[in-house]
Amino acid sequence: MLRKSKFFSLMILLVGWLAACNLPRAAAPDPMQDILTIVASQVSALSTGTALAVQSTQTAAPTSTPALNLPTPTQTLIYLASATPTPNLLECPLIINLEDTRNGDFLHIRRCADNLEYDLGPLAKGAYAASPNYAFLVYVTNDGMVYAAKIGEKGLIQIVDLSKERYFTAINRKVIPRFVMTFKDQAPQYQLILSEQKFKQKRVYFLPAAIQE
Numbered sequence: 001m002l003r004k005s006k007f008f009s010l011m012i013l014l015v016g017w018l019a020a021c022n023l024p025r026a027a028a029p030d031p032m033q034d035i036l037t038i039v040a041s042q043v044s045a046l047s048t049g050t051a052l053a054v055q056s057t058q059t060a061a062p063t064s065t066p067a068l069n070l071p072t073p074t075q076t077l078i079y080l081a082s083a084t085p086t087p088n089l090l091e092c093p094l095i096i097n098l099e100d101t102r103n104g105d106f107l108h109i110r111r112c113a114d115n116l117e118y119d120l121g122p123l124a125k126g127a128y129a130a131s132p133n134y135a136f137l138v139y140v141t142n143d144g145m146v147y148a149a150k151i152g153e154k155g156l157i158q159i160v161d162l163s164k165e166r167y168f169t170a171i172n173r174k175v176i177p178r179f180v181m182t183f184k185d186q187a188p189q190y191q192l193i194l195s196e197q198k199f200k201q202k203r204v205y206f207l208p209a210a211i212q213e
Contacts, residue, residue: 094134094151107139111151120154129181131190136211138192140179144171146194150211159192159205169199188212 095110104122111117111134126141130151139147144162149155162171170177178197183190184204190212195202 094130096130116152120149127179132183138181142176148207148211157208157211167203168196168201170196
């Protein structure tokens with residue numbers, strides 16, 4: 001009994017001493033409060049980092065993009081192809097151009113009706129004339145040879161050799177003549193009127209029917 005009374009006495013003394021010291025009791029740990037504290041700290045850190053990043057972007061000095069050395073553009077002229085107009089047959093039934101070359105004279109002939117083009121020659125120096133119906137031409141050389149050719153054919157037909165005829169004074173004296181050619185009557189019976197201007201001479205010649213057809 002003595003031991004039990006001593007034990008209870010000690011207990012009473014211990015409780016009284018604790019009450020006299022007025023020590024606060026340790027609160028039991030709250031898990032939910034710990035989670036909220038961790039989340040709040042992470043959010044604060046994230047907002048602080050974002051603010052610092054924004055501030056760094058705003059205050060950073062802008063960097064200039066280096067200039068590119070591009071070639072200076074050059075102007076290109078573009079020419080659009082245009083259609084070749086069809087010749088007016090009333091204005092261009094026949095085109096004849098005389099070309100002087102080392103090998104002799106050439107007649108470049110173009111018939112507008114079908115755009116036929118060809119060269120006639122080489123020919124000795126002389127003069128030419130086309131018939132009124134543009135079916136043939138006559139060529140007279142300075143030495144007195146008279147030829148006729150049907151348009152579209154490269155063959156020449158000899159009409160007369162004036163040096164043998166001995167009518168024109170310029171040919172007889174071997175002077176360079178100045179011939180002018182015209183035509184008389186109508187197809188298919190054209191005649192050549194050959195005039196020499198230096199000595200005022202003129203003569204009429206019949207032309208073969210083959211070149212007038």
